[in-house]
Amino acid sequence: MIKTHQYDVLVIGAGGAGLMAALHASKTATTAVISKLYPSRSHTGTAQGGVGAALGNLEEDHPEWHAYDTVKGSDYLGDQDAIEFMCQEAVKAVYELEHMGLPFSRTPDGRIAQRPFGGHTNTNTGKPIRRSCYAADRTGHMILQTLYQQCIKNNVTFFNEFQVLDLLIVNGVASGVIAMQLSNSEMHIFHANAVIFAMGGHGKIWKITSNAYSMTGDGEAIALRRGIPLQDMEFFQFHPTGIYKLGILITEGVRGEGGVLINGKGERFMERYAPRVKDLASRDVVSRAIYLELRQGNGIDGKDYIYLDVRPETVNKFALEDSRTRPDGSPYRVTGEELLAKLPDIIDFCRTYLGIDPLDQPMPIQPTAHYAMGGIPTTIRGEVVLNEKNNTLPGFYAAGETACVSVHGANRLGTNSLLDLLVFGKQAGINAAEYACSVNFQSLPADAADFAREQLDKLRQCEQGTEHVYDIAQEMKEVMMEYVGVFRTAEDMTTALNRIQELKERFQNIRLEDCGSVFNTNLLNAWEIGNLLDLAEVTTVCALARTESRGAHSREDYPKRDDRRWLKHTLSWQKEGEITLRYKPVVITKFQPKERTY
Amino acid sequence: MEITVKILRFDPEKDKKPHYQSFVMDAEPTDRILDVLEKIKGYQDGSLAFRRSCAHGICGSDAMRINGHNRLACKLLVKDLHTTKITIEPLLGLRTIKDLIVEMEPFLEHYMSVKPYLINDEPPPIKERLQSPEQHQRFDDTTKCILCAACTTSCPSFWSNDNYVGPAAIVNAHRFIFDSRDQAAGERLRILSERFGVYRCHTIFNCTEACPRDIQITKAIGEVKKAIATGSLD
Numbered sequence: 001m002i003k004t005h006q007y008d009v010l011v012i013g014a015g016g017a018g019l020m021a022a023l024h025a026s027k028t029a030t031t032a033v034i035s036k037l038y039p040s041r042s043h044t045g046t047a048q049g050g051v052g053a054a055l056g057n058l059e060e061d062h063p064e065w066h067a068y069d070t071v072k073g074s075d076y077l078g079d080q081d082a083i084e085f086m087c088q089e090a091v092k093a094v095y096e097l098e099h100m101g102l103p104f105s106r107t108p109d110g111r112i113a114q115r116p117f118g119g120h121t122n123t124n125t126g127k128p129i130r131r132s133c134y135a136a137d138r139t140g141h142m143i144l145q146t147l148y149q150q151c152i153k154n155n156v157t158f159f160n161e162f163q164v165l166d167l168l169i170v171n172g173v174a175s176g177v178i179a180m181q182l183s184n185s186e187m188h189i190f191h192a193n194a195v196i197f198a199m200g201g202h203g204k205i206w207k208i209t210s211n212a213y214s215m216t217g218d219g220e221a222i223a224l225r226r227g228i229p230l231q232d233m234e235f236f237q238f239h240p241t242g243i244y245k246l247g248i249l250i251t252e253g254v255r256g257e258g259g260v261l262i263n264g265k266g267e268r269f270m271e272r273y274a275p276r277v278k279d280l281a282s283r284d285v286v287s288r289a290i291y292l293e294l295r296q297g298n299g300i301d302g303k304d305y306i307y308l309d310v311r312p313e314t315v316n317k318f319a320l321e322d323s324r325t326r327p328d329g330s331p332y333r334v335t336g337e338e339l340l341a342k343l344p345d346i347i348d349f350c351r352t353y354l355g356i357d358p359l360d361q362p363m364p365i366q367p368t369a370h371y372a373m374g375g376i377p378t379t380i381r382g383e384v385v386l387n388e389k390n391n392t393l394p395g396f397y398a399a400g401e402t403a404c405v406s407v408h409g410a411n412r413l414g415t416n417s418l419l420d421l422l423v424f425g426k427q428a429g430i431n432a433a434e435y436a437c438s439v440n441f442q443s444l445p446a447d448a449a450d451f452a453r454e455q456l457d458k459l460r461q462c463e464q465g466t467e468h469v470y471d472i473a474q475e476m477k478e479v480m481m482e483y484v485g486v487f488r489t490a491e492d493m494t495t496a497l498n499r500i501q502e503l504k505e506r507f508q509n510i511r512l513e514d515c516g517s518v519f520n521t522n523l524l525n526a527w528e529i530g531n532l533l534d535l536a537e538v539t540t541v542c543a544l545a546r547t548e549s550r551g552a553h554s555r556e557d558y559p560k561r562d563d564r565r566w567l568k569h570t571l572s573w574q575k576e577g578e579i580t581l582r583y584k585p586v587v588i589t590k591f592q593p594k595e596r597t598y
Numbered sequence: 599m600e601i602t603v604k605i606l607r608f609d610p611e612k613d614k615k616p617h618y619q620s621f622v623m624d625a626e627p628t629d630r631i632l633d634v635l636e637k638i639k640g641y642q643d644g645s646l647a648f649r650r651s652c653a654h655g656i657c658g659s660d661a662m663r664i665n666g667h668n669r670l671a672c673k674l675l676v677k678d679l680h681t682t683k684i685t686i687e688p689l690l691g692l693r694t695i696k697d698l699i700v701e702m703e704p705f706l707e708h709y710m711s712v713k714p715y716l717i718n719d720e721p722p723p724i725k726e727r728l729q730s731p732e733q734h735q736r737f738d739d740t741t742k743c744i745l746c747a748a749c750t751t752s753c754p755s756f757w758s759n760d761n762y763v764g765p766a767a768i769v770n771a772h773r774f775i776f777d778s779r780d781q782a783a784g785e786r787l788r789i790l791s792e793r794f795g796v797y798r799c800h801t802i803f804n805c806t807e808a809c810p811r812d813i814q815i816t817k818a819i820g821e822v823k824k825a826i827a828t829g830s831l832d
Contacts, residue, residue, distance in 0.1 A: 038702060040745045041649075041657040055725075098726040101716025101779065103734060103741045110728035135741075141656060142741060149715035183695060212652040248654045348812075349654060352673055353628075470640035513644030516611045519696045522644040 002449055003188045007032045007157075008436035010177060010192040011429070012164045012219065015042035016140070016418065017400025018198035019147035020425030021382075021432070022156050025196070029433035032157040034164055034179055034190065036214060036524075039148045043200050043212045044421065047140025048345065049117060049253030050132030051097075051422070052415030053090035057111045058130040058327045063087040065123040066131060070416060071591045073119045073282050074409025075551035075561065077232070077569070079587035082380050082405045086416075086423045093422040094133050102146040104135050105342070115342075116256040119282040119413040119598070128256075128280045130327075132415045137251050137345045143418060162188065163524060164218065165452035167195060167226050167396070170442040174384075174395035178452040182524065185517035187449050193436035194395045196428045197223065197376060197384075198421075201401035203236075204528075205536040206369035206485070207477035210242055210249040214528075219402040221531035223376050224538070225451075228384060228393065229571040229582075231404040232374035233535070234543035234553050237412055238486050240286035242368025244305040246353055250346055250365060252414040255279040257342055258334060259310035260318050261290070262362060263298040268318065274598035278322070281598040284411040284552045287367040291486050300364065307362035310343070312336050314362075367486060373412055373552065374542075375404040377571065382428030388571060388584035395435065399428040406569065409586075410551020458508075459526045465511030469522075472503050472510070473529045476536055479503075484540050489557045493544045500537045507533055534574065541579045542570045563593050599682060601625045603634060605646070606687040608694050616694065618685075619643075627677035631664055631684070635671060635698075648698040655810055658746030662698050663687040668748040668808040689751035691760060705747045708763045712771035712789055717782035733778040740773040740818050742811040749805035749815055755798045762798040763790070765805035765815050772818040776831060783831060791826045799823075 008029035011022045018033060025031045035042070054061040066087040071078055098104060098112060105113040116128040135142040151158075159179070166178040168189075176191040202217025203209045220230055240261070241250040255261075260279050263269045273289040274281035281289075294304050316333050324332040336359040340347055343358075350358045376398040377385040383392040400421040407420055483496035507530060514522035548562035549555045568583040601623060608616040621638050632650055639646045648671070649659040655673035662671055664686055665679055676684070692700035743766065750756050750764030771790055775783040790796045796819055805815040825831055 037651055037657075037659070038706075038745075041651050041659050043652065043657075045744070046652050046654070046656045095722075095725055099722040101718075101774075101777065103738065103773075103777070104726070106729055106731045106734050108731065110730045110733075112726050136738075138656075138742065141744070145741070145743075152710055153713075153715040153717075212657060214651045246654075345656075352655070353630075353675070468641075469644075514647075516609060516645065518610055519647045519699050520645075521647050522639075 003186065004191060005032065005188060006191045006441070008192065009194045009196065009432050010034060010190050011196045011198060012177060013198035013200060013400070013402070014039035014158065015198060015200055015400060015421070016044035016143050016147060017421035017425035018196070019151055020422055021196045021198055021399055021429035023147065023150055023154060024426050024429030025433040026154060026156050027433070029436050031433070032159060032190070034159045034162045034177065036161065036163045036182070038160050039151070039158065040144060042144055043215055045141045045144040046212065046249065047143070047418055048137040048249060048251035049256065050115060050134035050139045050415050051094060051143070051418035052117065052120060052131050052413065053094040053133055053419065054087065054131060055091060055094065055112060055114060055133065057107055058114050061129055061131055063091065066090065068123055068591060069120050070407065070413055072596055073411055073413040075411055075596055076567065076593040077406070077409030077550060077586055079406050080589040080591060081587045082407050084589065085380055086407050086419060089423045090419050093419065097143065097146060097422070100146050100150050102135065102142050104133060115253055116280060117414045118252045118255070118280045118286065120415070121277065126276050128277055132253070132256065134253065137253055137343045140418060164222070165455060167222050168444060168448055169226055169393070170444060172394070173442055174393060175442040175444060178449045182519055185520055187453065189444065189448055191441060191444055193439050193441060194397060194432035196382070196397040196399060196432050197402050198398070198400045198425060199402045201372035202532060202535045203369045203372065205476060205480050205532045205539065207481040208242060208247040208366065209369040210239055210247050211369065216528035217531050217535040218528065219398065220375055221534050224534060224574045227573065228386065229377060229573050230374060230538060231377035231569050231571055232406060233539045233572055234546050234570060235373035235410045235551055236369065236539065237283055237371040237373060237552050238287040238367040239283055239370035240290055240367050241308050241365045243349065243353060244364035244366050247368040248349055248353065249368065249370065250308060250363060254308060254310050254343060254346060257310065257339060258315035258319050258324070258332065259308055260314060261286070262307040262309050263293045264300045264302065264306070265298055269293050269298070277598045282411055283414065285598060287486050288554060290367055305364045305366045308365045309362035310339060310358050311360065311362065312339065371412055371417060372401055373404065373406070373408040373410065375402050378403045378405055380405065380427065381431045382424055383431065388582050397428040397432045399424040410553060455527065456523065459510065459523055460512060460515055461510065462512050462515040465509050467506045467510045469510045469512070469526045469529055472507055473532070476500065476503055476533060480536055484543060487554050487556050488543055489555065490544060493540050497537070497540045497544065500533065500540060504533050504537065538572050538574065538579055542572050542581065545581055546570065567593060599625060599627060601634070601676060601682045601684060603638065604685045605697070607697055609645070609696055625676050627675070629676045630672050631674045631676065631686070632660055632671040634676065634684070647696040656744060658744035661689055661746040661748040663689060668752040670746060670748065670810045673810050689747060691751045691757050692747070702747065704760060705750060705766065708767040709745065709770055711763060712767045712786055713782060714770040714774065716774060716777065716780050718779055719781065727779050729778050737773050737776040739813055740769045742813055743769050743773070744811060746810060748808040748810060752804040752808040754802055754804065755800060759798070761794045763794055765799070765819060768796055768819050768822055769813060769815055772822055775822065775825065787822070787826050790822055796823050796826065
């Protein structure tokens with residue numbers, strides 16, 4: 001007998017977006033959170049450098065400036081109504097977190113501390129601005145902990161270590177999900193009036209990645225299988241500073257505190273690529289600059305990495321050159337002790353994984369796959385959009401990295417992902433609860449769990465299969481890294497597409513070694529790799545079609561942005577194995593597209 | 599280098615009791631123990647079960663006993679063990695569900711028992727509540743906790759009686775007791791002064807050694823004990 005549960009609202013995923021949604025939905029509607037991880041394991045916890053909000057605690061700032069930077073950072077692909085809304089709400093969202101108890105770092109007078117971050121500027125001067133509100137270099141950890149604490153306080157119901165496998169749509173209305181309890185492989189039907197997907201991104205399709213093992217695009221893949229489009233999947237952010245070979249994130253906050261990028265010739269090369277803001281240019285710009293340096297043989301000792309240098313003497317030397325000052329107007333100078341207090345985790349990572357102390361030695365870094373700008377398209381209210389006419393699917397909501405509102409467009413600014421999940425997680429929660437309480441439950445068909453079960457049964461081949469699922473995953477990651485990374489060409493991406501399609505064929509014939517029912521992570525991982533393969537294919541198809549360069553999508557064969565043909569969002573559908581693309585316009589309010597320089 | 603990895607296996611569907619299984623394999627000295635486990639799962643035995651997510655010491659999924667010490671598998675490198683023989687076992691004191699996966703619910707119940715959330719019933723100001731850097735520093739260390747359970751499951755007092763709330767719960771109580779914005783220190787101190795509270799701690803320091811976040815746990819527990827004894831948070 002399959003277990004059935006009923007709630008007004010289901011939140012799938014217990015990261016920042018999911019917990020924020022759950023906190024707000026549970027105020028007015030019966031709500032359950034279903035997550036494959038314990039909430040405190042979610043990937044939000046790894047965010048480091050801060051959340052952007054124009055509090056103006058250390059210098060003049062305005063939400064309009066934040067909005068302009070976000071639009072420019074998005075290479076004009078972000079929807080400006082959503083961006084303006086997010087930047088206005090940012091200030092409230094950060095105070096709301098503080099009131100929940102988030103232990104922000106503090107200014108000497110006791111207010112929330114703020115630091116500079118890439119792409120965030122004073123609109124009048126074009127110089128970097130202190131906008132990122134931070135808790136040392138563990139801001140995401142503190143957001144995740146604080147939201148989880150508030151959920152405990154408010155008695156939110158959790159189903160932890162349940163893998164959601166399918167979205168139920170009945171009479172054109174989202175009506176629940178099917179999930180498997182990992183501890184015993186039992187299937188559960190969760191019946192609901194509203195479902196919120198907040199399941200994170202899909203950064204595990206690339207080899208060098210900052211993403212957790214669990215970031216396998218489950219939400220996007222489930223939506224795709226149910227005929228829901230994905231938006232702007234060609235845009236995936238490579239963060240400039242991942243630890244060499246490991247991909248572990250080194251926050252932009254390091255450069256915010258004065259760290260600089262140095263090539264094998266000892267040059268601070270960002271001066272050439274972004275004369276005004278230098279190392280604090282947007283992430284797409286910096287990642288490309290690093291690749292170009294490496295290509296010119298300017299890596300360290302001719303290898304494929306460069307240095308991020310935050311030694312106090314280096315920071316102070318370049319701060320002097322830049323005439324950088326503290327808020328009180330005095331020259332900016334740092335000591336090792338101050339850096340250790342502001343960046344303790346980064347210093348710990350380097351000591352643990354590299355055996356070096358960043359206060360004495362520079363860190364070897366390379367760009368690392370980091371964040372999906374694309375995802376399930378939604379309105380500002382968090383409602384999932386079905387087509388280019390913005391028709392919505394009643395009862396279905398999405399927020400966070402799974403979703404695409406779109407506030408990040410072609411390139412996200414640092415600090416805006418935490419902001420996105422706070423603002424739009426809340427919107428999804430409030431609106432889903434309001435909707436759920438206004439409608440009646442659809443009756444579910446008797447075969448509701450069949451599609452989910454079929455997917456698992458196909459994978460549970462312990463006898464007949466021959467292909468090794470880990471080999472397939474490894475090859476996919478290498479192919480995507482090599483051919484659909486920072487720089488792209490039609491030739492490379494065609495190669496990638498063929499290879500991914502071959503891998504998808506081989507995936508049909510995998511062999512599992514665990515056919516048990518208790519914590520069968522072999523089965524779970526195989527299902528996740530199936531999701532990644534689907535998303536790798538969609539990413540490549542969308543990227544091949546977009547014959548221009550914009551934000552994180554850099555085509556060597558089409559090096560210029562082409563607003564006349566491509567100032568539009570991509571929508572991609574997967575039907576019977578075929579991917580089809582259509583497009584929808586970008587919302588432009590105040591900021592007309594212009595050339596983007598830093 | 600060649601290493602031998604001995605893992606305590608248990609599959610409730612097949613085994614009556616746990617047993618060791620050895621895997622011989624190649625590893626880089628800079629491999630994380632988690633990389634080693636992934637290689638075993640990927641290429642030697644897909645049925646091996648363990649939790650993992652972020653792989654760099656932040657999510658707290660992969661605490662386990664490695665050569666007798668509680669560690670995060672993702673935060674320990676092969677070379678740091680100074681031996682080619684590696685023994686990996688599940689955390690002690692929590693029921694093993696399968697292989698290296700233990701039941702987390704009892705651990706989380708202890709955590710929740712100390713009211714691990716800000717309590718302040720006054721209406722908040724429009725902007726932030728002010729808190730000086732010194733006030734913030736008072737509880738900064740204990741905000742680093744990732745709930746990995748390495749501390750609690752290294753504690754002999756917890757092994758002998760799992761009703762003891764354990765170091766992780768006390769760390770999280772400390773995080774709020776000494777937060778100038780919180781108003782429920784008295785309530786938490788009362789909970790921790792009960793039979794299964796702080797006085798079960800015999801300052802053995804295992805927790806502090808086990809903490810992958812370098813939280814000064816024994817010190818934090820000492821501060822809570824002192825606050826109970828003196829009735830003062832100074």
